[in-house]
Amino acid sequence: MPAREAVAALLKRGRDPVVTLTLRATVAATISYVIALRISTEAAPLTAPLTALLVVQVTLYSTITTGIRRVNSVVVGVLLAVGFSALVGLTWWSLGLVVLAALVVGQFVRVDEFVNEVAISAMLVLGVSQLAHQAWDRVLETLIGAGVGLLLNFLFAPPVWVGTAGESIEDLARRMRHLLLRVSEELDVPTAVEHAEARLHEARRLDQDVSEVDVALRRAEDSLRLNPRVKEGLLSRVVLRTGLDTLEICVVVLRVLTRSLTDLARRRGEDEPLFAWDVAVVMEQLFAHLGGALVSFAVLVTTQVSRNAEEAEERLAAELSAARASRDNVAQLLLDRVREHPHAWQLHGAVLAEVDRILDELTPEHRSQRLMEELDRAAHTRRERFAVLTRIRDTVRGGPGGPVPRRPAPRAGGLLLRRLQRGVWPRE
Known part of the structure; x- marks a missing residue:
């Protein structure tokens, strides 16, 4: 060994x-x-x-x-x-x-x-x-x-750095999950403001992690360009780039979430927990499912095999469904606690709104829409860059005034994502 x-x-x-x-x-x-x-x-x-x-x-x-x-x-x-x-x-x-x-x-x-x-x-x-x-x-x-x-x-064609970029994206998602789990462990215990601020600073440090992942992704994007060993390079770049963009948005929302919890800790006394025991238990489940959804999303956008992509999508759908159910339970419990702490209802609503933003970003339908928009934008940019060749091609195919076929709008997000995923990865 x-x-x-x-x-x-x-x-x-x-x-x-x-x-x-x-x-x-x-x-x-x-x-x-x-x-x-x-x-x-x-x-x-x-x-x-x-x-x-x-x-x-x-x-x-x-x-x-x-x-x-x-x-x-x-x-x-x-x-x-x-x-x-x-x-x-x-x-x-x-x-x-x-x-x-x-x-x-x-x-x-x-x-x-x-x-x-x-x-x-x-x-x-x-x-x-x-x-x-x-x-x-x-x-x-x-x-x-x-x-x-x-x-x-x-x-001797250089390696395709897609695998390295994929590992960086998955590692970023796991760090976000670990942060959510550490935050959830402090919800039902008296939390000092210093501890809450430490989690806020940790969330802010994720910005540096995003920058490092962006460097690895740019290297991967360059390795797909003009590489004779790669097919569907444009689709690979779009899938990875949009995946990192989604995680970057979630990092920003996670930073705002920890800021809301820090403000809540300031409102509470040092001997008072952030949430009541029953609320904290359900919220801990919510953060666990939210972290699992982040990791499943990262695996989905970086996997190289269609079967693995389908499995990752199923795990993502299960985590999102469980997270939404926990979110609804938390919302009902917090609503019942408003009378006890009416001065903190804005922060309770802010926490729920930030969770909703992360869930919305990870939704397959939302991602499919982003993929289609980026692919259309890339195709439009390519047509403008090679306008002369495009006009010649259109003339050969049926005249410059002929209709230009448009990409169909996404229907079922999961089905569309699977179809895109099967053609995503470079085949060597």
Whole structure:
């Protein structure tokens, strides 16, 4: 067993983005330098491995876009240096002018983070005596580094980081569930304001967790773009993104819920529990079902097998049904307690309203509607981006004035979600 665990840990570590990027960048830089030694006239053509290090990313899409910007920045800088050298030599004011021109032009050619590279290339080329050879060698080495980085990712496609993003989404949902369970344990006991505020701060820290999950999801989205091993990449990105958006909304509502409980603790004395014993028992059940629904929802949007998706949907439906039943019981019990504590009825209503918002966000019908809206928006954006090709395609299919088929409105949320789920995940 220890050997198996060690092998499993090693394989898992090999799928880590940092490990993948380190190995690919090292191999690309070494190959680039070997090729540049044979082609370039420079004694130490270090621009090629430097470019490879900057170009290689954890996803194919990022590598392509970075390589294009990198080559573009170097070419623009070399051209500026050639133009300035034809007019003036290297002086303090010509150096200032070429740096200013390079930085300004770099903003217009959209090289993003490589704006400074335009000025660096221009300065290095402007300061050499054999301008033509230096300019050509710098462009050649840049092309070698970018080409090796792109070719390496084409021949050995980077992993699809959907699994890592899915694990991050599920982990976020479990943290939310744990917070709800800890809050429920303090409902029928005297709760100090400091303890209630601690739960509020814990809910606020979930915002940082959302940011970390967003980074992992962006990596997964990039890994699905232009990847030859992936089909239905757009649908995968939409499903994961809308799932994280839903959990992010629930995080905000959960933060407001803990704030309402903190305000309620301030209204109560330190020797008085937040809720009566019978109310606290039912509310503890409500929070348990609510946490289970959050985890089931996360599993539903990240599962890769249709049968597992159906099982996750059934668990989600059961948790939501039980949560709504508990919510109704809590509402009736709180209504009976209004006469005892009329000064806190606003906070009681706020707690119920926040629970209702989370339940509404997790409803399959609500999610199906979001999926359809995002898919329609993505299709509309693609049609606008490739308007010429779209008009040609419409003409071939039946004329530019023909009716454009629209996506049917969602009917049964569960059925639609299952149909979407079967085509969601990348097939390798």
